Amino acid sequence: MARRPRATEPNALRIRLIELLDNFERHLNESDLRDQVRELVPANHLLRDLGVSLLPQGDRLSARERILAYFRRFPGQVIDGDELMVVAGISEYARRLRELRVEEGWPILSGITANELRAAENEDGLDGEDAMPAMRPDQYLLTEDRQDRDAAHRWNIANQIRRSSAGARDKILRYFRANVGKPITSEELRYVANISDWPRRARELRTEDGWPIITRFTGDPTLPAGVYVLERDEQAPAHDRHIPEIVRREVMQRDNWSCRWRGCGWPHGFPAQDHRFLEAHHRVHHADRGSNTPENLVTLCNLHHDETHRTGVLDLAD
Numbered sequence: 001m002a003r004r005p006r007a008t009e010p011n012a013l014r015i016r017l018i019e020l021l022d023n024f025e026r027h028l029n030e031s032d033l034r035d036q037v038r039e040l041v042p043a044n045h046l047l048r049d050l051g052v053s054l055l056p057q058g059d060r061l062s063a064r065e066r067i068l069a070y071f072r073r074f075p076g077q078v079i080d081g082d083e084l085m086v087v088a089g090i091s092e093y094a095r096r097l098r099e100l101r102v103e104e105g106w107p108i109l110s111g112i113t114a115n116e117l118r119a120a121e122n123e124d125g126l127d128g129e130d131a132m133p134a135m136r137p138d139q140y141l142l143t144e145d146r147q148d149r150d151a152a153h154r155w156n157i158a159n160q161i162r163r164s165s166a167g168a169r170d171k172i173l174r175y176f177r178a179n180v181g182k183p184i185t186s187e188e189l190r191y192v193a194n195i196s197d198w199p200r201r202a203r204e205l206r207t208e209d210g211w212p213i214i215t216r217f218t219g220d221p222t223l224p225a226g227v228y229v230l231e232r233d234e235q236a237p238a239h240d241r242h243i244p245e246i247v248r249r250e251v252m253q254r255d256n257w258s259c260r261w262r263g264c265g266w267p268h269g270f271p272a273q274d275h276r277f278l279e280a281h282h283r284v285h286h287a288d289r290g291s292n293t294p295e296n297l298v299t300l301c302n303l304h305h306d307e308t309h310r311t312g313v314l315d316l317a318d
């Protein structure tokens with residue numbers, strides 16, 4: 001294990017490997033077990049060197065850097081753990097993944113977490129082609145080619161909250177409220193909650209408790225898969241809660257993912273830094289027996305949603 005993989009010219013490595021394997025035929029027939037195993041050691045080293053040599057400058061990089069370089073070549077694509085073994089030149093790559101995630105803030109999603117997210121999306125009726133892909137537990141995905149410099153700090157907070165005695169839903173809420181306006185990955189929420197049911201707890205915070213938690217399906221289609229943002233530290237009026245996810249999505253789609261307020265239309269035509277979010281508002285309030293149907297719901301940005309509740313006037317574009 002002490003031997004550090006060396007990369008040279010891939011084809012030279014390939015030729016040496018073939019020579020070794022050719023010679024191995026003789027050992028298969030003539031040598032005892034000990035000699036056979038010893039003969040295979042250099043072949044194993046060569047095979048590892050060959051994998052490492054496939055990346056440019058692969059031999060100059062650490063295993064962690066090679067894993068990262070490989071992920072960054074294929075952002076948004078599902079990667080097998082065995083591929084990481086090849087490019088890293090080591091089989092114990094899991095710890096490197098954790099370091100990349102926790103210390104360096106790369107949004108690497110594991111198959112385990114992705115499947116928990118996917119199960120919740122399916123429950124919400126989000127099983128189309130834009131839903132989370134099915135992944136095996138030993139597969140990984142760099143959801144976005146962007147390093148989050150704030151992540152290491154957040155993981156410290158996550159660790160403190162995880163160790164507290166609160167319930168999973170409260171832990172998730174505390175974590176969101178400690179990070180208002182910041183993109184939070186699924187891996188962070190899973191770690192904080194420490195239960196596989198974390199996506200449902202996060203959803204309940206939004207749909208039952210009215211916290212403005214947005215994802216790519218609930219308010220900001222430009223967010224990467226599995227990323228959540230608590231847009232502000234404030235709960236929605238009680239009457240706008242309890243909208244089934246599939247209905248909320250239908251309303252947002254019908255309204256072209258934009259505010260229907262006259263002259264608004266956010267986010268279309270607004271600068272990307274304008275961090276509002278979209279909400280569904282009941283035309284006839286829930287308390288007045290308004291129904292949770294698309295006909296009774298309309299998409300508003302949070303500014304105009306507030307204005308509607310403040311003034312009692314709903315001034316929609318035609």
Ligand SMILES: [Zn+2]
Nearest residue numbers: 240280281282
């Ligand atoms: Zn409302």
Ligand SMILES: [Zn+2]
Nearest residue numbers: 259264301304
């Ligand atoms: Zn608006």
